[in-house]
Amino acid sequence: MPTAIEAQIKERIAAFVQELDVMVRRSTLEALQGILGGEGASARRGRPVGSRGPGRPRGRRSSGNVEEAAATIQSYVQANDGQGIGAISQATGVDLKTAKKAAAQLLASGSLKKSGQKRGTVYHVGSGRPARAGKATRKARRKAGARRKPAAGNRSMRRVTDVPAALAG
DSSP: OOOOHOOOOOOHHHOOOOOHHHHHHHHHHHHHHHHHTOOOHHOOOSTTOOOOTTOOOSSSSOOHHHHHHHHHHHHHHHHHHHHHHHHHHHHHHHHEEEEHHHHHHHHHHSEEESOGGGGEEEEEEEEEOOOOOOOOOHEEEEEEEEOOOOOGGGOOOOOOGGGOOOHHH
């Protein structure tokens, strides 16, 4: 048999559940009225249409920014030869991505030259002549269809049709 305290607890729980149900229904009804009543923007979740996400750039970089950065980088390298791209961008105040693009332009035009590999790459003042195309690697030549030289032991092997007619007869 339930005691008086148990009955009182059950009554309070039932009253709380009923009050909570009313509040949820009222909240849902207000949200629907806001959406259907033309106030969709305030009730809509997420970011507004057309806005950019967090960390996204405000707009595309114009080529003017890269050209300005290239001029700045070129003058810095003339004064401070043998610096890496990180040190150059930090010293000039140019964004690292923009500095890399500007350095690539300057390398192509011959205004800069580089030495080292990967993280050890440093930039020097160039001769002003555009950089020439590098040699193709052995793997790239094979892909392009270049034939390999025959091995040392196979040089003497010739086709029968290559033998002069005087010896064949």
